[in-house]
Amino acid sequence: MVSTTSQERFAERARARRHLARRQLLLTAGGVLGAGGLAWLLLLSPVLALDPQKVEVTGAGTVVAVDQVLAVVAERAGTPLPRLDTVGLRDAVLDVPGVREARVVREWPDGLAVQLVSREPVAAVPEPDGGGVVLLDEQGVQVGRADAPPEGLPTVDVPVGDERTLTAVLRVLEQLPPDLLAQVGSVAARTQDTVTMQLRDGPQVDWGSADETPLKIAVLQALRAAPQAAGASVLDVSAPRLPITR
Template sequence: MPVPRDERVPRAEPAEDAPVGVVPRKPGWQPRRPVVVSAGSAARFAERVRMRRRIRRDRVLAWSAGGAVAATLAWLLLVSPVLALDPAHVTVRVRGDRAVVDVAAVTAVLTHQAGTPLPRLDTVGLRRQVLDVPGVRAASVARAWPHGLVATVVARDPVAAVPAAKGYTLLDADGVQVGRSADPPSGLPVVSVPLGDPAAMQAVLLVLQSLPSDLAGQVTGASAKNQDAVSLTLSDGSRVEWGSADRSALKAAVVETLRGSPASKGVKVYDVSAPTLPITRS
């Protein structure tokens, strides 16, 4: 609906004193002034830019230097001959009967790694190889910086000799063959058990292992018809009917007591298969 002419808003007329061609300003309007950057602000901005660039450059240099150092250390430890194994610095130490262990074979296992840097050596794998050498019961292998290895070997000490086709086979307490001898070895009992009866042999070895040193030194032979009928021969010709390997500590104490009493004179047989009821026979 058109607005009546009389109600229309009157047009603003220019002021009488306004210059010709100048548009009057709206009430409250202010002209926009240009942003003025001072010389001090520009300098601070430039300094911040230079600082950021310097920080990035320093980081790149630090990373590059760290990588170079790591690469140098890796080459020095894992590749270079600076820490390489020298066969002249390989040492083998034997605990027990040295004659039982083939020291040359143990040394060969270690020197086979000559020229390998020590940090790269697998000492656990070398230990397993040393344990495979005949006569070795236990072993440890350690690095000896900067060029050596030290192997400490525990020998399998023989506790008995078993007659064989040519001479005697020497066995340790576990029944493992640790050597051979053409003649009956001095200080070791000669064991006789039925062929194909490992239980009887194991019983004899358990009894021999449990003997106190004084009594063990008097044993010259041992036999077993089965695992429950072990018999020991002593140096004075008497015999000990031991029975099974059970309660061996008590049986050994009973034998030593009986042999130490005056009544033991002329006794040829000590039966301690029932150690609480021992029997002696002349």
Template sequence: MPPKSSKPPKPAASGPAADAGVVSHGMAQRLAERDAMRRHRLLRRVLGWTAALLVVAGLAWVALVSPVLGLDTERVTISGQGTVVDPAQVAAVVGEAAGTPLPRLDTVALRDRVLDLNGVRDVEIRRAWPTGLDVRIESREPVVAVPVDEGFALLDADGVRVRTDPAAPEGLPQVEVPLDDADPLALDAAIVLLNALPPELRAEVEHVSASTRDAVVMGLRDGDTVEWGSAEDAALKVRVLQTLRAVPENAEVTVFDVSAPTLPVTR
């Protein structure tokens, strides 16, 4: 049997066909690497957004749901209640919101509730982070006492009735104008008069009467009477009255008529 002849090995391919195979393999590898980098960047972006959403959700839960920022009534401060507003009533209204997270607390509605309380003229409510409130009240302080069946109605500078006392508080001028008067402007004129007086002169007023809005009369604590007239020219009337009372020749005068301030009369 003749011996098998051995064939020489086939030489390696060369030329354009071989180069195309190498280029194709290298391009595929680069494309695969680029796709892997894109997937990696996309994964990092998704993980970043997910982490951010979790942080936001956590913060929202802490701020709006959890008791971490809940209103603590021990950290509520109330000021400006004056002599009329009962701070216990204010605290009771605020206390109804205890535990409510501060960011979710409706301070506008809470302010309206406090304004409904007797003697409150205005109120400002500020959040005192992290769990408190600062409640600043402007009270309706009485400036006059008006006789009524139950005693004396105490009115503030706006003519609002803040409370009724059995007797007129010491130092508070009495206004002799019925609250149900057919001419409420008479009461307004009396209050305008008291608001126009400087503090040192207002402290001397014992009572005010007003049969009409143009016939306001003041009685002072030293017994002098001031015929004031209408509410017009209040500032000028104050200056004329102070000047007349300071003149030594008027030491015995008991009636000062400044209803026409350019032509005052004493007697």
């Protein structure tokens, strides 16, 4: 026969198990509701939805049309940032004319930073029909055209269709420091080894090939600073260890 004290202990234990079970059920339900709420906040809520007015574009340079970049981003308006495919958006931005590189960074809670590297023109190549000039970047990619060479941009004269010679010229221009590049009025080459530059202040520079360009730059700067080279019409640095002035 079970004593009254034992019955009370059994009843108390049963109540404790029921209380623990209810507590575990409530905790589980709360966890499910919390996870669901968090998922809604991150994936569906307008709180984190992309706002086109909070998109910052940097690095557009002189070529890229910022409104075209913003138009690409605007197609994703309203998409919660956690669901936004930044890789796909970057690829779409790369299709905008003049964009060389792009990086898309989420700016919480509802913005984006689009960081660009633009294809800046380094040379103007006259069109075969004489109607204007084609603007090329340092990789030889066309980034625009103009009726006349823009101020400060050198014109390039190479044989039509000679990609190797054009590449050699662009390699030289790419490596010139900005202050020297600004002084170059025109560049001509019949072959990849006969690059010649005409400086805006007069002297012609026979450069030769694109090889040893850093050394040639140093030699040219030394020649231009030397009193003995004052008044020279030609500065030949094609063999930089044996430069010639005449």
